[in-house]
Amino acid sequence: MARILHIEDDPNNRRLVEKLLVAAGHEVIEAASGLEGLRLAEAEHPDLVLVDINVPDLDGYEVTLRLRSKRPLAGVPIVAITAEGDRETSIAVGADGFIAKPIDAPNFVATIERFLSGYSDRPAAAGLGDERLRGLSQKLVERLEDKVVELSDANRRLEQMARLRREFLRNVSHELATPMTPVVGYLRLLLNEELGPLTPLQRKCLGSIESSTQRLRGVVDTMLDVSSLESGRMHYYERDYDFGQVAVKAVDQTRTRLDDAGIELVFEPPSEPMLARGDADKLERAMVHVLDNAMKFTPKGGRVAVEARRSEDRYALRVADSGHGVPEDQLERILEPFVQVDGSVTRSHGGVGLGLAFAHRVTQALGGGVRIESPPRAPVAGQRLSGTMVELSVDPAPSAKR
Numbered sequence: 001m002a003r004i005l006h007i008e009d010d011p012n013n014r015r016l017v018e019k020l021l022v023a024a025g026h027e028v029i030e031a032a033s034g035l036e037g038l039r040l041a042e043a044e045h046p047d048l049v050l051v052d053i054n055v056p057d058l059d060g061y062e063v064t065l066r067l068r069s070k071r072p073l074a075g076v077p078i079v080a081i082t083a084e085g086d087r088e089t090s091i092a093v094g095a096d097g098f099i100a101k102p103i104d105a106p107n108f109v110a111t112i113e114r115f116l117s118g119y120s121d122r123p124a125a126a127g128l129g130d131e132r133l134r135g136l137s138q139k140l141v142e143r144l145e146d147k148v149v150e151l152s153d154a155n156r157r158l159e160q161m162a163r164l165r166r167e168f169l170r171n172v173s174h175e176l177a178t179p180m181t182p183v184v185g186y187l188r189l190l191l192n193e194e195l196g197p198l199t200p201l202q203r204k205c206l207g208s209i210e211s212s213t214q215r216l217r218g219v220v221d222t223m224l225d226v227s228s229l230e231s232g233r234m235h236y237y238e239r240d241y242d243f244g245q246v247a248v249k250a251v252d253q254t255r256t257r258l259d260d261a262g263i264e265l266v267f268e269p270p271s272e273p274m275l276a277r278g279d280a281d282k283l284e285r286a287m288v289h290v291l292d293n294a295m296k297f298t299p300k301g302g303r304v305a306v307e308a309r310r311s312e313d314r315y316a317l318r319v320a321d322s323g324h325g326v327p328e329d330q331l332e333r334i335l336e337p338f339v340q341v342d343g344s345v346t347r348s349h350g351g352v353g354l355g356l357a358f359a360h361r362v363t364q365a366l367g368g369g370v371r372i373e374s375p376p377r378a379p380v381a382g383q384r385l386s387g388t389m390v391e392l393s394v395d396p397a398p399s400a401k402r
Contacts (some may be wrong), residue, residue: 002116003027005046007037007056007063008081016103017050024109034058035148038066041073048075048116053082053090053118057148058141061093065141068094077115090138146311164229173223180217222289222354226361234282236365241280243315243394244270247308250287250317254295262300268307274315276396278366283394286362289355290319290370290390297323297387305383314368316393320380323387331372335360359392365393 004021008014010031023196029044031037034057041049049067053060062079067073083101090098099116104111176293187210189195191203198206228234251267258265294304302322309316326334335356360370376389 001025001027002113002128003029003044004112005029005031005037005041005044005049006139007031007034007049007051007055007060009033009052013052013101017108018140020105020108024113026112032056034060034063034095035062035145035152038145041067041076042070045072045144046076048112048192049076049078050096050112051078051083054084057111058145061089062141062144064090064093065094066145069142073352074143077113077120077173079112094122094309096122107224126166126258169223171229173220173227175359176216177224178218180213183213184217207271208297218355222358225285226354234365236279236282238277239280240275240277241283243276243317243396244272244308245282245316246280246284247287247306250291251286251306252287253284258295261295261298263295263298264303266303266383268305274308275308276315276394279362282362283366285317286359288319288391289316289359290392293355293389293390294319294321294323297321299318301386302387303383305379305381305385307381310350311391311393313395314393314397316391318359318367318380318389318391320376320383320385320389322385325387326372326374331374332374335370356390363392363394367397368393 005024006014006017006021006028008017008030010033014030014032018030020236021028027045029040031040032055034055036057037049037055038058040046051060054092055063058066060082064078064080067076068077077096078094079085079097079099080095081099081101081103081188087098097111097120099108099111134274158281187206189204190198191210225234251265255265256306291304291306298321304322305320307318309318356370363369371391371393373391374388376384378384380389
């Protein structure tokens with residue numbers, strides 16, 4: 001019985017090779033990448049290495065070069081196997097043979113056992129130039145391996161940090177949402193004078209508290225939404241709706257806040273029904289986030305223009321403002337969670353940088369997305385403004401894309 005190391009990233013190919021070799025009485029050790037294969041080769045000391053040329057990290061040629069540079073593995077047969085590869089290159093870097101995919105299952109075990117018995121396609125003696133070239137290549141691959149290991153470790157740390165961020169975001173959101181419920185409830189009881197009459201000053205104070213509480217509740221709800229989106233737990237409902245009517249409702253939600261901020265609203269509603277199917281509630285929240293974002297960056301006395309229209313095969317809500325705009329190098333980044341053009345504590349704009357991220361992910365799930373121009377290239381609702389235009393689009397097709 002021989003111990004065979006199989007380096008292959010395709011699980012179906014690994015299963016086939018394992019089935020054939022184990023049935024013949026051999027032991028199979030599996031690796032899904034070049035780096036893992038090198039580690040297992042040093043740890044397990046196999047009798048033969050079967051390596052696919054197109055594996056991740058280091059490819060089969062590089063793996064072969066590294067194996068040939070390790071003294072304890074110098075005499076171990078290496079057989080390259082791939083659907084797309086160069087037999088001559090495989091032999092030149094140190095492989096003893098080459099098997100083409102798809103493998104010839106009836107003769108596969110016999111072929112492997114030939115290599116185990118000492119057969120090799122390599123020339124009996126290599127020229128001095130070939131050996132020198134191989135030695136230089138091995139040094140290059142060694143440095144490449146070190147760099148790939150370093151980058152792989154860094155990537156694992158980044159993935160862990162991303163996971164911890166998602167968990168932190170979810171936990172903090174729930175911890176904030178829990179005490180918010182009684183606060184909102186008791187405020188409503190007080191304002192409705194169900195716990196006794198209020199003086200005008202008390203009502204004014206409670207109104208201010210309610211306004212701040214609603215703002216905090218909005219941030220918490222957005223954090224919960226983004227946490228659900230990033231973890232893949234956001235559920236979408238399939239219902240018929242009118243995109244234009246959803247846009248009207250979203251604009252109505254923000255109209256009072258725009259008036260209070262001293263910002264003129266120009267809204268061009270759709271002239272005909274815009275029938276679609278999907279989750280209208282989440283779409284409306286996405287629209288409100290885009291409108292709030294425009295309001296946040298528009299100075300007092302400025303203008304926000306909004307239009308709902310068909311754009312090619314999609315429905316689109318376009319929101320333009322007369323703010324200062326967004327630097328070109330920030331246009332793509334501001335769709336990422338927590339990214340803001342000015343993220344300092346002294347910035348003049350509120351928010352935590354989650355609104356556009358939420359809108360982007362929701363519209364992607366509904367077959368569309370978010371597109372940003374700064375400044376807008378074309379008028380919106382008949383207004384040519386100098387700030388930023390955010391276009392939120394969805395696919396009206398019956399089946400939402402997940």
